[in-house]
Amino acid sequence: MLSRAHIDRVVQAALDEDAPWGDLTSAALIPEEAAATARLIAREAGVFSGGEVFAAAFRLTDPAVDVRLRAADGDVFAPGDALAEVSGPAQAVLTxxxxxLNFVQRMSGIATLTARYVAEVAHTGARIADTRKTTPGLRQFERHAVRSGGGHNHRFSLSDAVMAKDNHLAVLTAGGLGVTEALRAAIARLPHTTAVEVEVDRLDQIEPVLAAGIDVIMLDNFSLDDLRTGVAQVAGRAVVEASGGVSLDTVRAIAETGVDVVSVGALTHSARALDLGLDIEIDPGGAR
Incomplete structure (x- = not known):
């Protein structure tokens, strides 16, 4: 998912925001000839993600900085593990x-939380998927982190799949057509390669929606009993996604109802940054 061009674009914007006219502190206090070595150390256990993003922050600041990753995205690590080594001009390393750190802590936090959800449903056939509840501008980074944690991605944007929610259906049927007819008419206008998902919040909505020939049906905020009933009613005619009210405390029971997908907004909107630190040593006269 992450191309070097996209990584560089986002990381450069972050560097420009943080040091728009250079790093005044490092320029004033650190000799230009000073060299630095540093290690990225885990302060807690987790799942690594964002290694190439971390490296880009140093590479774009000064190509003379060398970053050697000691962990790959998706690797599990323990407190005290060294995840990367950095060496080069001290001013650039400090800048x-x-x-x-901001990127790798955020991405590793998402990967770690995702891995916990995935572990909860490992005994079922359900997959854990993210949502569009991502930080604006960081969606590719955050969704890459979900995959690092063993999760799956939902549609990437509004442009790559049809997903009709209650407000869409209300507008679609305002002209007097029933849900089935209105959906069939809309699907007929789409390219044959476009997937269609429809959200329902009641059992009695399932049949009219399925009759339109959709690909995925989302059972939104259903009780566990209604999820089981809904899965039986769909009977393999569409992929069944459960959404709403999903937490680490509830995801196992939701997955055990037989749904195919459990979408979890919390993977990206509620993950905390993982505690990773950069331990730096300075050699005042050793750069270049």
Whole structure:
């Protein structure tokens, strides 16, 4: 999902935001000839994600900085593990430190939380998927982190799949057509390669929606009993997604109802940054 061009674009914007006219502190206090070595150390256990993003923060600040990753995205680590090593001009290392850490801490936090959800449903056939509840501008990074944690991605944007929610259906049927007829008419205007998902919040909505020939049906905020009934009613005619009210405390029971997908907004909107630190040593006369 992450291309070097996209990584560089987003990371450069973050560097420009953090040091729009350079790093005044490092320029004033750190000799230009000073060299630095640093290690990215885990302060707690987790799942790694964002290694190439972390490295880009240093590379874009100064190509003379060398970053050697000791963990790959998706690797599980323990407290005290060294995840990367950084060496090069001290001014550049100090300038890039915060941006590199911000990204890798955020992405590893998402990967770690995702892995916990995935573990809860591992005994079922359900997959854990993210949502569009991502930080604006960081969607590709955050969704890459979900995959690092063993999760799956939902539609990437409004442009790559049809997903009709209650407000869409209300407008669609305002002209007097029933849900089935209105959906069939809309589907007829789409390219044959476009997937269609429809959200329902009651059992009696399932049949009219399925009759339109949709690909995925989302059972939104259903009780566990209604989820089981809904899965039986769909009977394999569409992919069944459960959404709403999903937490680490509830995801196992939701998955055990037989749904195919459990979408979890919390993977990206509620993950905390993982505690990773950059331990730096300075050699005042050793750069270049």
């Amino acid at each position: 890039a430190e915060r941006i590199g």
